[in-house]
Amino acid sequence: MRETASKAVTLVTLRINGRAVTVPVGTSVAAALAMTDSFVSRADLSGRPRGPLCGMGVCFECRATIDGVPEVLMCLTPCREDQEVVTDA
Amino acid sequence: MREACDLVVVGAGPGGLAAACRAAEAGLDVLVLDAQPEPGGQVWRGEARKGTNRLARRWLSRFSASGARFRPGARVVAAPEPGVLLVEEGSSSFAVRYGRAVLATGARERFLPFPGWTLPGVLGVSGLQVLVKDGLPMRGKRVVLAGTGPLLLAAAATIHAHGGEVLYIAEQASAASHWSFALQLWRHPAKLLQGALMSATLISVPTSTDAWVIAAEGEDRVESVRLSVRGREEQLQCDYLGAAYGLVPNLEVARLLGCETSAGAVVVNERLETRVPKVHAVGELLGIGGVDQALVTGELAGLVAAEQPIPIEMERTWHRVRAFAARLALHDAPRAELRRLATPDTLLCRCEDVPMSALEGCQNLREARLYARLGMGACQGRTCGTAAQTLFGWSGEDVRPPCLPARIGSLRLPSEVSSTHTRES
Amino acid sequence: MSAFDCVIVGGGIVGAALADVLSADGVSVALVEARSIGAGTTACGMGHLVAMDDNAAELALTSWSVSLWRELADGLPRTVEYDACGTLWLAADDEEMAAVSAKVANYRAAGVRVEVLDSAALYEAEPALAPGLVGALRVVDDAVLYPPLAARTFALRAQARGARLMTGCPVRELRPGSVVLSNGDVLTARHIVLAAGVASPSLCPGLPISPRKGHLLITRRGAPVVHHQLVELGYLKSAHGTDGASVAFNAQPRVTGQLLLGSSRQPGDATREVDAALLERMLKRAAMFLPGLDGLQALRVWTGLRPATPDGLPLLGPHPEKPWLWLACGHEGLGITTATGSARLVADQLLGRTSAIDARPYSPARFLTASSRETAHA
Ligand SMILES: Cc1cc2nc3c(=O)[nH]c(=O)nc-3n(C[C@H](O)[C@H](O)[C@H](O)COP(=O)(O)OP(=O)(O)OC[C@H]3O[C@@H](n4cnc5c(N)ncnc54)[C@H](O)[C@@H]3O)c2cc1C
Ligand SMILES: Cc1cc2nc3c(=O)[nH]c(=O)nc-3n(C[C@H](O)[C@H](O)[C@H](O)COP(=O)(O)OP(=O)(O)OC[C@H]3O[C@@H](n4cnc5c(N)ncnc54)[C@H](O)[C@@H]3O)c2cc1C
Numbered sequence: 001m002r003e004t005a006s007k008a009v010t011l012v013t014l015r016i017n018g019r020a021v022t023v024p025v026g027t028s029v030a031a032a033l034a035m036t037d038s039f040v041s042r043a044d045l046s047g048r049p050r051g052p053l054c055g056m057g058v059c060f061e062c063r064a065t066i067d068g069v070p071e072v073l074m075c076l077t078p079c080r081e082d083q084e085v086v087t088d089a
Numbered sequence: 090m091r092e093a094c095d096l097v098v099v100g101a102g103p104g105g106l107a108a109a110c111r112a113a114e115a116g117l118d119v120l121v122l123d124a125q126p127e128p129g130g131q132v133w134r135g136e137a138r139k140g141t142n143r144l145a146r147r148w149l150s151r152f153s154a155s156g157a158r159f160r161p162g163a164r165v166v167a168a169p170e171p172g173v174l175l176v177e178e179g180s181s182s183f184a185v186r187y188g189r190a191v192l193a194t195g196a197r198e199r200f201l202p203f204p205g206w207t208l209p210g211v212l213g214v215s216g217l218q219v220l221v222k223d224g225l226p227m228r229g230k231r232v233v234l235a236g237t238g239p240l241l242l243a244a245a246a247t248i249h250a251h252g253g254e255v256l257y258i259a260e261q262a263s264a265a266s267h268w269s270f271a272l273q274l275w276r277h278p279a280k281l282l283q284g285a286l287m288s289a290t291l292i293s294v295p296t297s298t299d300a301w302v303i304a305a306e307g308e309d310r311v312e313s314v315r316l317s318v319r320g321r322e323e324q325l326q327c328d329y330l331g332a333a334y335g336l337v338p339n340l341e342v343a344r345l346l347g348c349e350t351s352a353g354a355v356v357v358n359e360r361l362e363t364r365v366p367k368v369h370a371v372g373e374l375l376g377i378g379g380v381d382q383a384l385v386t387g388e389l390a391g392l393v394a395a396e397q398p399i400p401i402e403m404e405r406t407w408h409r410v411r412a413f414a415a416r417l418a419l420h421d422a423p424r425a426e427l428r429r430l431a432t433p434d435t436l437l438c439r440c441e442d443v444p445m446s447a448l449e450g451c452q453n454l455r456e457a458r459l460y461a462r463l464g465m466g467a468c469q470g471r472t473c474g475t476a477a478q479t480l481f482g483w484s485g486e487d488v489r490p491p492c493l494p495a496r497i498g499s500l501r502l503p504s505e506v507s508s509t510h511t512r513e514s
Numbered sequence: 515m516s517a518f519d520c521v522i523v524g525g526g527i528v529g530a531a532l533a534d535v536l537s538a539d540g541v542s543v544a545l546v547e548a549r550s551i552g553a554g555t556t557a558c559g560m561g562h563l564v565a566m567d568d569n570a571a572e573l574a575l576t577s578w579s580v581s582l583w584r585e586l587a588d589g590l591p592r593t594v595e596y597d598a599c600g601t602l603w604l605a606a607d608d609e610e611m612a613a614v615s616a617k618v619a620n621y622r623a624a625g626v627r628v629e630v631l632d633s634a635a636l637y638e639a640e641p642a643l644a645p646g647l648v649g650a651l652r653v654v655d656d657a658v659l660y661p662p663l664a665a666r667t668f669a670l671r672a673q674a675r676g677a678r679l680m681t682g683c684p685v686r687e688l689r690p691g692s693v694v695l696s697n698g699d700v701l702t703a704r705h706i707v708l709a710a711g712v713a714s715p716s717l718c719p720g721l722p723i724s725p726r727k728g729h730l731l732i733t734r735r736g737a738p739v740v741h742h743q744l745v746e747l748g749y750l751k752s753a754h755g756t757d758g759a760s761v762a763f764n765a766q767p768r769v770t771g772q773l774l775l776g777s778s779r780q781p782g783d784a785t786r787e788v789d790a791a792l793l794e795r796m797l798k799r800a801a802m803f804l805p806g807l808d809g810l811q812a813l814r815v816w817t818g819l820r821p822a823t824p825d826g827l828p829l830l831g832p833h834p835e836k837p838w839l840w841l842a843c844g845h846e847g848l849g850i851t852t853a854t855g856s857a858r859l860v861a862d863q864l865l866g867r868t869s870a871i872d873a874r875p876y877s878p879a880r881f882l883t884a885s886s887r888e889t890a891h892a
């Protein structure tokens with residue numbers, strides 16, 4: 001009940017690699033990444049794509065520059081209005 | 090910046106919350122730190138917003154009424170001297186001076202390498218569950234889960250509830266050990282109930298014991314998986330694969346503080362004191378035991394920290410949950426076949442891109458680190474070190490600061506801490 | 515019981531380099547290491563291959579050693595990360611800049627290529643440095659590498675020529691003509707070389723070697739680039755005091771895109787723990803030279819124990835009172851650099867050859883004969 005109600009009411013729009021994504025409040029940036037075309041968070045040392053693995057701040061696969069702060073973990077960061085996310089991908 | 094408190098609690102999962110409640114209710118000034126944006130730890134992730142789980146709701150509201158202070162997004166990165174922690178929070182940092190500490194840093198999943206495990210869309214079992222709770226869209230998505238123990242069912246239930254289609258659940262344990270474990274659950278009514286609720290919603294999902302993932306395939310993300318199911322090979326097209334083999338405690342902060350560990354868990358006495366004076370450990374740090382263990386050990390440590398009497402019933406509960414934990418550990422132990430899935434060019438260390446073949450001639454974790462850069466990257470060996478332990482029986486190395494990568498500025502001592510040397514502005 | 519021409523005790527960079535040189539000369543060698551090759555002080559060092567001119571003997575050994583490394587470089591695997599980036603000695607004021615001209619003369623006399631940079635040239639070379647520096651001395655052929663893999667490369671090369679590599683084998687006792695392992699096994703040898711770094715006195719009591727602890731910090735990949743190994747000239751003042759802890763700015767670019775930061779010195783400290791107050795001093799000093807430092811991501815901090823001698827020079831040669839025992843230890847903060855030269859000097863003496871440089875300044879006899887002990891005590 002509460003879950004659907006809050007989802008219907010509150011949405012935020014952020015930008016991931018320049019692209020606008022609108023998500024319910026409480027969505028993590030890592031989850032929002034999947035709403036862009038790819039679920040790629042970074043490239044490995046030879047350029048192959050990587051995505052989030054652990055979801056809980058352990059694997060560091062989901063690091064990105066968020067609002068100018070580098071090396072932030074997307075899985076521990078809630079989406080906010082007007083947030084600017086730039087991945088290493 | 091500097092904070093002071095009677096009791097600092099590291100980790101706001103059930104263990105940390107229970108400790109904080111008991112200590113704050115008894116009048117201590119309690120500060121709770123957690124890297125996540127909300128209290129609840131792993132198992133109650135998102136409950137602070139949604140409040141769908143009754144037990145979580147009860148503890149979270151008790152916590153907000155307790156008087157304990159909570160700092161979200163606060164990562165403990167160093168322990169420069171006894172009684173002081175350095176904490177990074179967003180783009181700033183601060184020091185905490187504490188009288189006592191309760192470590193409640195919980196557990197992470199055990200990942201084992203297999204071909205394709207680095208493809209986007211391959212996650213942990215609970216890792217995928219967490220992302221789904223955090224809003225990963227599941228409607229119309231096909232998911233395969235491979236792993237072990239009750240967390241497989243918990244993840245499947247969450248994915249199912251969010252509209253995802255769970256195509257298959259592969260349980261690595263053998264049928265015999267799985268059913269003997271399941272039959273033990275009646276001794277633990279809370280677990281039994283949880284189990285029953287889960288299986289009711291998941292009745293239609295094909296599930297097999299003696300089953301595991303052999304490989305994930307795809308171009309830029311996972312497109313299909315190959316499974317070994319009771320000796321047969323099966324291929325399934327899917328959008329996500331959750332694959333991990335049970336949990337291991339997050340020992341880094343405890344080891345940084347110098348706490349003794351044994352068999353992968355922090356050594357404590359019956360008052361939940363570690364070998365380091367005034368430092369307690371609770372929850373998964375004592376060995377994987379789930380919510381019940383986290384709550385009862387948290388309460389015990391909170392009472393001890395506040396010098397309150399311990400109800401005898403609480404001690405009994407603790408001993409009961411230990412028995413469950415021991416059986417869980419047996420059930421979840423990864424089978425030998427899982428250690429042979431990686432090929433020479435499968436990466437073991439995902440941060441430094443170290444393939445299995447690079448470990449040739451290495452006898453231990455230190456050699457693998459020094460000669461092949463295993464564990465030298467951003468996650469500091471949290472993922473590959475645990476895997477190497479399972480694959481080769483290598484034991485972990487000393488933890489050096491910072492226990493999480495941190496800005497150099499976060500390792501600088503505020504002037505109040507280092508009285509002899511002042512900080513540059 | 516196994517018999518060798520030479521048993522080397524200690525598989526750090528010094529012992530491994532010696533095994534490489536001796537095995538190339540056809541000597542039958544056993545390299546006996548308590549734990550893993552290159553996992554002792556060698557794994558903690560910075561890997562700066564640096565010509566140092568504090569005194570003539572140091573300059574002779576370091577400059578020769580750097581040139582030996584350069585000759586070896588093409589044969590080293592890429593993973594050894596040899597990078598001839600050169601050193602910039604940074605002058606913070608006119609007094610330090612004045613010291614540069616004396617250094618130029620020293621280096622040139624030893625055949626070391628150097629260049630003086632004025633302030634403008636310095637900032638062109640290293641724009642990341644804090645403003646206010648007056649210039650620098652560039653030592654062109656200095657280099658950096660990754661020490662544990664350099665040591666392992668030497669050891670594996672020796673093994674490929676037939677040397678016996680024994681890791682996980684602590685030595686319990688040295689005897690005339692034999693070495694006793696902790697498991698009771700005995701290796702016999704015509705020559706025994708002690709290259710156990712800071713642990714050497716435990717196998718040969720009375721050696722004048724004491725630990726001098728140092729701290730280092732490494733950043734994550736992607737740190738803003740510096741292009742040379744950067745060292746402050748103030749290092750000369752701070753690094754060589756005999757008591758009290760000191761720090762100096764020392765920054766090294768790794769080919770991985772990481773930055774390695776040093777360094778500290780704590781004479782007589784044999785503990786392994788990170789000393790937070792000293793680390794703070796070290797970082798504060800470094801931040802004075804690299805203004806953006808506090809924003810870089812630290813991956814790990816660690817410590818290591820330099821095997822220090824009273825005069826800062828290693829012990830290379832026969833033990834004056836134990837003719838069956840050779841010493842190759844006491845390399846303090848320069849053992850990565852001087853491993854190549856040290857290995858040649860010891861091998862040459864062992865095989866009765868003359869060396870490219872005079873071996874006498876490094877002779878253990880300067881401390882270990884009855885008369886030298888009296889002078890040392892006086
Ligand atoms: C994703 C997931 C789902 C799970 N689901 C269930 C379930 O359904 N049922 C069940 O019985 N068990 C479940 N478990 C097991 C779970 O570990 C325990 O039930 C319980 O959460 C343990 O409580 P805890 O307080 O010990 O640790 P956790 O709940 O794991 O809390 C630890 C907290 O410490 C924080 N932390 C760690 N290191 C630092 C640091 N350096 N600085 C700051 N904060 C830090 C973490 O961010 C985390 O919030 C699950 C585990 C995981 C990982
Ligand atoms: C912080 C720091 C920075 C440094 N930076 C530089 C630098 O930039 N450039 C430079 O040139 N030098 C540097 N150094 C110095 C350099 O690291 C050392 O001088 C060098 O590593 C010494 O090498 P070693 O082989 O003598 O000793 P070690 O590497 O310590 O090797 C000795 C070996 O002997 C083994 N051993 C001990 N006891 C026994 C036993 N009983 N039986 C068998 N084996 C035994 C040990 O396990 C060890 O592997 C630095 C040192 C430190 C601490």
Ligand code: FES
Nearest residue numbers: 055059060062075
């Ligand atoms: S997904 Fe592993 S740290 Fe974010």
